Amino acid sequence: METLTDQPESPAAAEELAVLCVDDEPGILKALRRLLQDDYPVLLANSGAEAIELLRQDAGVGRIGLILSDQRMPEMTGVEFLQQARVLAPQALRVMLTGYADLAATVAAVNQGQVWRYLNKPWDDEALLLLVRDGLRQVSLQRDNQRLQALVQAQNAELKDWNQRLKQRVLEQTALIRQKNVALSQSNRELRDGLDSMMRSLACLLEMRDQRHQHHSLNTAALVTLMAEALELKPAEGETLRAAALLHGIGKLGISDELLSKDEERLNESQWREYLQYPVRGQIALEPIAPLRAAGQLIRHLLERYDGTGTPDGLAGEAIPLGSRILALAEYFDRQHSGAGLALDASLALVGAELGRRFDPVLFPLLVEAARELYRSFELDGAAGCRRELYPPSLWPGMVVLQDVYSGTGLLLLRRGTVLTGDSIQALKRYYDSDPPEGPVLVLCHS
Known part of the structure; x- marks a missing residue:
């Protein structure tokens, strides 16, 4: 062998x-x-x-x-x-x-x-x-x-293992990204809510200088929001327009109390020139704040006229930004209705008399519809339900505020017609702790 x-x-x-x-x-x-x-x-x-x-x-x-x-x-x-x-x-x-x-x-x-x-x-x-x-x-x-089959099987097993690990990694990363997106969305909502609260508070502080135009900025913001929805503007455009409405008077901080207390018709030439500067001052004030920069542009052109005789740039017709044309209509109307105390139809008539000269006639029907919808919601005297005076711990979402609520130092917290939410009730509780209003809140209960 x-x-x-x-x-x-x-x-x-x-x-x-x-x-x-x-x-x-x-x-x-x-x-x-x-x-x-x-x-x-x-x-x-x-x-x-x-x-x-x-x-x-x-x-x-x-x-x-x-x-x-x-x-x-x-x-x-x-x-x-x-x-x-x-x-x-x-x-x-x-x-x-x-x-x-x-x-x-x-x-x-x-x-x-x-x-x-x-x-x-x-x-x-x-x-x-x-x-x-x-x-x-x-x-x-x-x-x-x-040998090749064994090699292929080994490589397939290795590839399967890699795919499984890659799949698991992708799932983990996807879950992590989803969590981060949720956190980022929440953070963005908080930032937006914080910015909105800041703008509302600033608008109320601005109006404390001019007692004749209480709620003017808030009313104007509500009007332009309704008009933007009717025009089906993009959400970002609507938010920019609302911010401009809330802060359109920020440039008036540079105007003296004496000049601010006068009606426009009683201003002399030098006072009028100074008054006309407030929209540009408002734009300059908002320019360093990136989220409000676009709103500042709309405020800049608030006093432009549709016929081209306005200020500061003498723009005419559709050359004036759409948001500025909407804002001009709403601001002027509410100043006549809420500020001067004119009836709704009388205020609308004053606006109508300026169509084609000061205001865009195409936008006027939108203002009429928005004004009738907004100010009809304030007519609560005949509303059905029980009226009660309650402090924040006894308030419930869905109740309607029947009288403006001011803080102890005079800051407007809630205006008449506001429908209470859980957030607004919590905010009221904080104000009652830090700057308590005088007395309870008068509300309309539906049950």
């Missing part, structure tokens, strides 16, 4: 497939060795038992790629040996060398899948070499295919 370690070793030989030759006749084995050894590693066994031992040594290594076995051997026939070889080395191809008398047993072995090919003795050397070459090439291709 010749073992694998008996073969010459070389880097190339370590990668070659070997041929196992099994025959009980030494001459046959020598002939096979001479024929094959120049091209392949050759192992020899003179019995089935020796060949089985060689196959066991090769188990886990797999260098034996082809088995040439005689059929007629003592103790164990070729078919019997190849049956065991099929179990020990399933990757190796099995070839039977047989005489004519053993042909029936050989054909049966082939049909049962135990033998890949058979050759008759005596064999043709060229045919045998061709068979061995084709067999080892087939085994080599099968092993390459198995």
Whole structure:
């Protein structure tokens, strides 16, 4: 018996497939060795038992790629040996060398899948070499295919693992981004609410200088909001317009109390020139505040006239920003209605008399609709429900304020007609702690 370690070793030989030759006749084995050894590693066994031992040594290594076995051997026939070889080395191809008398047993072995090919003795050397070459090439291709399949499976498993980890990472990042977006949205809402509260408070402080125009900025803001909704302006444009309405009088902080207390008709020329500067001063005051910069632009053109004779830039018609044209209409109307105390229709008539000269006639129907809707909501004297005077702990959302609510220092907190919400009630509680109004809140209850 010749073992694998008996073969010459070389880097190339370590990668070659070997041929196992099994025959009980030494001459046959020598002939096979001479024929094959120049091209392949050759192992020899003179019995089935020796060949089985060689196959066991090769188990886990797999260098034996082809088995040439005689059929007629003592103790164990070729078919019997190849049956065991099929179990020990399933990757190796099995070839039977047989005489004519053993042909029936050989054909049966082939049909049962135990033998890949058979050759008759005596064999043709060229045919045998061709068979061995084709067999080892087939085994080599099968092993390459198995290695590739194993590699592909390993890579697929690795890719699946990467995909799973990537999916998990994406889900985690998506959840994190969603949380950050929620927090950012909440922060933005708080900033917007804070800015709105600041503007409302500033508007109330501005109006404390001019007792004739209480609620003027808030009323003007409510009017322009209704007109913007009717025009279907973008939300950002509507917010900018409302901010301009709340703060349109900020430039009047630079005007003296004496001048501010006079009606426009009683101002002399120098006083009038100074008064006309307040929109530009308002724009300059808001310019450093990025969220209010656009509102400052609308305030700048508040006193432009539709016919082009206004100030500060002498713009005419649609060259005047749309927001400024809306603001001019609402501001003038409320100043006549709430400030001068004129009736609703009388105030609208005054505005109508200036259409085409001072105001945009196209926007007038929107003002009429907005004014009737807004000021009708203030007519609460005949409203159904019970009237009660309550302090903040007893107030509930949905109640309607029947009288303006001022802080102890005179700051307007809630105006008549306001529908209470949870937030507004909480704000009232804070004011009652820090700057308490005189007495309870008069509200309308619907139950």
